[in-house]
Amino acid sequence: MVNGGVIRGLGSNIVNGGVIRGVGSDMVNGGVIRSVGSDMVNGGVILSVGSDMVNGGVIWSVGSNMVNGAAIRGVGSNMVNGGDIRGLGSDIVNGGAISGVGSDMVNCGVILSVGSDMVNGGVIWSVGSDNVPGGVIRGVGSDMVNGGVIWSVGSDNVPGGVITGVDSDNALPTTLPTFPPTLEVLLGVRV
Structure with a gap:
């Protein structure tokens, strides 16, 4: 046929x-x-x-x-x-590589996106990635990250990993902070 x-x-x-x-x-x-x-x-x-x-x-x-x-x-x-x-708008992806905007509920893989929520692992270069229990985040406003490396602004509730950002609250850093804080610590960028 x-x-x-x-x-x-x-x-x-x-x-x-x-x-x-x-x-x-x-x-x-x-x-x-x-x-x-x-x-x-x-x-x-x-x-x-x-x-x-x-x-x-x-x-x-x-x-x-x-x-x-x-x-x-x-x-x-x-x-x-x-x-x-x-x-745009790729939702409920369980694995693979995503370079998009608004990719939600990704369980693993690589994400180069904006607004990727609920990612369980992988690498994220994104803005507004929330509820990530693992992986690497180089974004803005990544909240509730349980591990990995974060180069972000406004990352809250991080119990582990490395944070070089601004306004990171409730964090358990892996290295002791320096006092007084340097511009690199405040801005999250190398100066």
Whole structure:
């Protein structure tokens, strides 16, 4: 039941167009697929294993499910509704690399974004990243960080890690502060 395109795989069924170089890629409406077990893909490029229900965009990932659009180069990125993961409004991503704005509830991976909340690990160069129990943060207004390194302004409630910021409250620093505070300590930048 192939309507068009090129198929270099096994068991690729119900393909409406595009190129498939995979095994068991079913119900693909368009785009390029170089994966194993990628089902129900509506468009875009997929270089992944087990990427299901992708509506568009580019995916270089393993187990990326229910992605509606954008580019994902991660592992286990689930329920992404839109945007380039270098885009806007990518929510509920469980893993992978995100260079976007407003990426919420990311459990691991690398985030170069603004407003990334509830990140459990990885590296964050962002503004307003809250509730991060680990990783590296070089942002503004990162609150409730349980570990890692913080180069930020207004980071509150940090029980561990290194802080070179301004207005960091309730912190348990790993090094003793210097008195009187230097401009580097006050400004969070090297002067």
